[in-house]
Amino acid sequence: MRTIALLTDFGVRDPYVAAMKGVLASRTDARIADLTHEIEPFDVFGAGWFLSTVWRWWPAGTVFVAVVDPGVGTSRRIVAFERDGRTFLAPDNGLLTFVDDRGGAISVEDESHFLPSNSTTFHGRDRFAPVAAAIANGVSLAVLGPRIDDLVRLDYEPPSYECARVDGTIVAIDRFGNVITDIERSRIAFDRFALRVADAIIDRMATTYADGGDNAFLITGSSGHIEVSTRNDSAAVKLQLKRGDCVTIIPK
Amino acid sequence: MRTIALLTDFGVRDPYVAAMKGVLASRTDARIADLTHEIEPFDVFGAGWFLSTVWRWWPAGTVFVAVVDPGVGTSRRIVAFERDGRTFLAPDNGLLTFVDDRGGAISVEDESHFLPSNSTTFHGRDRFAPVAAAIANGVSLAVLGPRIDDLVRLDYEPPSYECARVDGTIVAIDRFGNVITDIERSRIAFDRFALRVADAIIDRMATTYADGGDNAFLITGSSGHIEVSTRNDSAAVKLQLKRGDCVTIIPK
């Protein structure tokens, strides 16, 4: 059974997600799943990073519909591509930056699946949902619009992995207060290391959250990235860290 | 496949929705969908407006179960009707005001589907869920109780559309801070207009949120109603507007 997986910044207290799901249920028997609707309003980067950490866990055939869309109604394109059997559909604003399209993206220009309502403020309901339903029902991307090779990408600097230093960035703070960096543990060239952020140095590495103790420690998170944590407390609050802060890994 | 679509003020941190869904899953194979559970506690108007904006997007066969029920356990009735192939089930407190019943409402009085637990505090689980499952399984409304013609309606004044003036009301503030009125753009008799609310006049109309600029502007929202918005900011906070405030549309 195919699944349509939704990722938005709509929240669930307003009727937007409910309207999108109604359109989907009207047009396809595919299973509808929520990834999240709690992306901060307009936070394209947050949506992109979220998607990058989850998409591989979903089966081939999944259609990911990601709508964080400050440019709704403007000339910004709607884009789609396939990757490893999954399909990705999103506004062309960089949201798919962290899912490599491998050159196969299209611009959705066939309007035959769009709803006639033609609102300029809610393409989630009027364009993304019916196009996603069509894809889940078997319509091929090739008929939805022309190939493009200029997908918008976020202005994001990936970590620099050097022999004696790695520079990276804090990309997320989770609800437990874990501070998640974009530095992959497996790509650090030295075994023993510390993390420097602002004036602080964190040099204790833990294997589990429970073993880490009450002071800040480093841990390899569930996506393989270095995190800063404290046990049963928010490392982000304790160390006053926020998304976008630079971090450096140095040998010790 | 039939869908049972749920709308409540229960939130999801408490076990109430989970119990309702258990009863549904025990009694029907229909698909269970969440519209929202984040209606403010006891906010019958908010639930009614929400439902009015989404129900048409769902396919025929959908059973809407809306439980915002400050009168649970009292003699308030449970009511149901069909409209355009969908079924609506709710406490008789005005929640269905914005979905015209067209005279076909019934009072659910057949207790044979109710759970034996017979609690006075949780009809969502003990009455609404099993009755919704029965309807989704094919039981006809006609056997559930007598016709009624005195459905409770909210004390709500619809907009007055006049030649040179429209008076309406703010009916919702969404998570983006968009201020949503009940005035339908298509029913305004003049082309160029401004909106007056408290001491402010907003006279700039935008086609998309992105084009609107940083000052407050008017836009036709996704349900066709006039909204007040600001780009990437909360118009409600900026202009100190809240639900229930009166607004007037005047020509310019």
Place this chain on the structure above:
Amino acid sequence: MRTIALLTDFGVRDPYVAAMKGVLASRTDARIADLTHEIEPFDVFGAGWFLSTVWRWWPAGTVFVAVVDPGVGTSRRIVAFERDGRTFLAPDNGLLTFVDDRGGAISVEDESHFLPSNSTTFHGRDRFAPVAAAIANGVSLAVLGPRIDDLVRLDYEPPSYECARVDGTIVAIDRFGNVITDIERSRIAFDRFALRVADAIIDRMATTYADGGDNAFLITGSSGHIEVSTRNDSAAVKLQLKRGDCVTIIPK
């Protein structure tokens, strides 16, 4: 159709639930349902009480996966048992205290279903989800690991029901501000009673929330336990009550 019902403290703004659901969707066609993901971080007691109030409403065949897991990655066991046709899977930290295992618990030690990623921080995705999928697909608990008889239990004192007095505890505050105790109405030996908590005595009993009036009153909640409520207001805030507070029922 079998259902896998999820209960976690992961929230939904982070990608954890979405990753778990992807693993489930990759491995089983069972229906996936959310009980809640809004358990307070690390609140094992809250998760346990939540589960105790909902599990009976779900049909036989349901697989409950409850992950509130401060000990993730340590030597704490993953445990499972069957009860009345449902299966329960959780970390061995007391979360299942309120669902009597009746001596049939096992420790999940067969690693063949675990994902190879082998992270120490996210067993929800790497162990609980694939094991739950296997169970939903028909794998029997007996092959997943050895019988155990030393399931971890929470340090919880059940109410003492005496002839002229019942001592109990506040176990939950819901979003409506209802104060929920663990005292079962049906086990109180006297008909007319009052509840004493801190310096306050609440001696009015109501049948419905609406009838209760604006001052605090007692009511039998939907799981049969004594609650303290006020109409359209938070009894917890008004009386400054919190989970864990002791309450006493006395005759009047």
